[in-house]
Amino acid sequence: xxLQESQTTEYNxxxxxxxxxxxxxxxxxxxxxxxxxxxxxxxxxxxxxxxxPFHPSQLSDGTLRFVCLATxxxxxxxxxxxxFDEPExxxxxxxxxxxxxLLKQASERTQVIVSTQSAPLLDHFDVDQIIVVDRKDGAxxxxxxxxxxxxxxxxxxxLGELWQKNVFEGGPANE
Numbered sequence: 001x002x003l004q005e006s007q008t009t010e011y012n013x014x015x016x017x018x019x020x021x022x023x024x025x026x027x028x029x030x031x032x033x034x035x036x037x038x039x040x041x042x043x044x045x046x047x048x049x050x051x052x053p054f055h056p057s058q059l060s061d062g063t064l065r066f067v068c069l070a071t072x073x074x075x076x077x078x079x080x081x082x083x084f085d086e087p088e089x090x091x092x093x094x095x096x097x098x099x100x101x102l103l104k105q106a107s108e109r110t111q112v113i114v115s116t117q118s119a120p121l122l123d124h125f126d127v128d129q130i131i132v133v134d135r136k137d138g139a140x141x142x143x144x145x146x147x148x149x150x151x152x153x154x155x156x157x158x159l160g161e162l163w164q165k166n167v168f169e170g171g172p173a174n175e
Contacts, residue, residue, distance in 0.1 A: 004030055010076045017070045017102070021095040022063050029053050062090035066099070073102040078110040088118040100124030119160025127159065134169050 004011045019025050029044040044053040056064055069087055072078075084103075088096055100121060106112050115133075116122065122130070127147040134141045145168055153162055162168060 004028070007076055010074065014071055014074045017074060017098070018063075018067055020098050021066050021092060022059075024048055025063075026050075060090070062092060062095065065090050066095055069099060070102060073106040073112075078106065081111040081113065082106065084112070084114045086116055086118070087114060088116060088121045093120060096121050097124060104129075119158075119164050121160075122163055123158045123160040125159065127154070130159065132168055 015025075015027055024047045026046040026048045029046060031042040031044065033040045033042045043056055045056070045059070046053060056067075059067070065087070069084070072082065087099060087103075091099060096118070101124075103112055103114060104125075127145045127150055130145045131142050132145060134143075150162065150168065153167055157165070157167075
């Protein structure tokens with residue numbers, strides 16, 4: 001409610017970003033609800049052409065997830081570090097590109113760490129933005145990809161395809 005009432009530019013950016021992946025979406029309706037000594041906020045939304053309020057359960061899982069991700073990534077004062085585990089789950093393929101753009105944009109203001117097993121999401125990033133995690137000898141091993149080592153491969157394949165082909169590992173391995 002604070003964003004909607006006092007930071008309208010930021011609020012409008014979140015709303016408009018949600019509209020990119022859910023063109024039917026009109027706006028949020030945030031209703032204060034007393035809860036003992038506290039006040040909770042009930043989230044509702046409207047679709048274009050109607051004032052009838054819908055509940056979040058009436059959005060698809062992917063759309064609801066995108067609303068949450070967009071809100072977190074576009075907040076005006078982000079925390080020092082933001083962690084996202086498989087943010088692509090349930091998202092429409094078009095939404096992956098929008099999400100990748102939001103992740104990159106947020107990374108200019110704060111540290112963003114994303115874990116994924118999605119080759120299509122990986123395809124939206126550059127080699128120097130990827131850290132591969134392998135499990136070796138009972139421990140996690142982190143390493144950056146080297147653009148020079150992959151340059152020949154990248155002439156014919158995307159990063160996601162190279163990961164699926166296990167060119168730079170990051171997949172299941174026997175210990």
